[in-house]
Amino acid sequence: MSDILKGLRLVEASAFVAAPLGGMTLAQMGAEVIRIDALNGGLDARRWPVAGTGESLFWSGLNKGKKSVALDIASPEGRELAERIICAGGDDAGLLLTNFPPRGWLDYDRLKARRGDLIQLTIQGDRHGGSAVDYTVNPAMGLPFLTGPDAANSPVNHVLPAWDLITGQMAAVGLLAGERQRRRSGQGQHVKLALEDVALAVMGHLGFIAEAELGSRREPAGNHLFGAYGRDFVCADGARIMVVGLTGKQWSALVQATGIADRLPATEARLRLDLTQEGDRFKGRHAIDELIAPWAAGLTLSEAAVALDAAGACWGLYRSVDDMVRSHPNCATSNPMFARVAHPGLGEVLTPGIPLDFVGRDRLPPAPPPRLGQHTEEILLGVAGISSGEFAKLHDRGLVLTG
Template identity: 40%
Template structure:
């Protein structure tokens, strides 16, 4: 069961559906605040909502009515597993639900651990990432566009659900876990050593453009106006890059003059501007096709920067499928990134139309008959 909105918890429900769970998403009549979010298809349907709710069943009820709340509570009790982000909804408080289903596995996604509001964009600002993102010398923060904290929080919530199910399988006990966006973000910058670095060195890492901190990797512009990223973290990648670009001698002299062994990645980072000075002309003289040719069958680790339209047009990825999405039509959609090589790749399921499964779920899960369902429709609790 999922009672949630926006990206974090619904992306968790999506992951659970991909793992084979029968996920029922609960929405208010007419959809929650995320039902019409951008991006939209040309016809107006939300690619955001349908993207995040693939393979789930949809139940829509009047969540403000006592009868609607009763139905959702009964479904949670019947199902025994709940992922939500319903901070402040007293009727879905864990202790109330647990009273009728003691072994409930319940995970709640929050903004802050105290229940206060926060979004991906605000927690990102709070933990310092925009401060060190973007072109060197640029003043002011650069937000990521990818809602990385939402996605990571959703995935960590899935870990909590699965850990809860394992614990229940082993002991029969239920559990209640909370995962706050702000904690996920703060935890990540701590785990990566960034917070310790700031604490122990007392200074901030400056913006460094597209460079990879502490190693060698950055972007280059090609003759045709494209861009590529080239990474040389390992000695093998570094040697391959020098060989393929014919820069080994010049770079060796550069290292000698600076007294730095460029076979060590930290020295390549220290001398990054000089290395770019040597390598950039090689890329500037070649279009992407020539670069592709030069790096073929080498150990150079590189990638052309693509736009989303280029990614969509490539259409060569086994991960992608096309689904016929209600409300949208045929559209590209992704399989699970977690793959079981022994199994055949599954067909991607579309997202349900809002409320498409309401009657079936109430009948199957709660045993409601046609008359009871007709009364609920009459009373406006369901449509």
């Protein structure tokens, strides 16, 4: 089994996307990830999308494979129990992931006084600790003005919370890096990760910042691939496909599949472009569109697919989410990443594990999310070290919840 992180214990106090995703990433590699929630659940316990029962598909999807402890964290006794769970354990424990303000029972210095080698990773909105979410950070990056039709007069928000997703993965990397450093030095640390900084860093990595500093103003390109050639086309039966000629090989394959080779010299001469160069393909994109559009419009999807596949072209079919679930060959249990798993309150759902494939090791099967408080007794007795009698008293006083 690819439980490559077996033995590692992480405590998570979180909500929404980035932090839960970071914790789940580690859980799906075999780490023991313990969620600490309030008695009525986390802030995102009922986040849409929801099933007809009201169960959050969002929460269920981002907390697979974790253990749930539900405490009255508004009470001193509940906060004390939370701190004991965070700071308990041996060399493979003492890791905390949160996107809540690091104060009170989540204050690093307070926790460090109990466990000197604690590793805490705190996800923040900005580097000053201010509030921000993907839907406020992304507008500040300028990308909504580049998304949408060519002549867009207003910004178009992206439906995918990209910065949250990158931040979640980076949180997992940061925790593992901190744990490696602790193994070498014996020292813990407080790692801060700002959502806005993640976005700014990526904008720099992809050349957006340098482009703006050097005086270039990028305009929205609609469904065209920026900087090379790629665009969507409608086939004779109404199916929509995306074709890409980013690399030289992809471009040659697309030219072969669409049969436009003999018309390219005249296009290049007229536009004074060399279409073997990816930048020139972007400059000449509209002329290339005019060559490919009749080819696509004259073929059904199956006919276009045969031609594109025979040439080894890079292309994809536009599907609705419903279509993807029904017909995408890799969104199925034939893909070893997936299994059908019973989720609490939802029934059996097609469920992904981690995309990483550790060659030579079997995949860890996808696990369901926990019920709220499902592991409260197990963790308080086995990790926090309280007795069964103490647990009974806490339960009777309504300070803990068992799922």
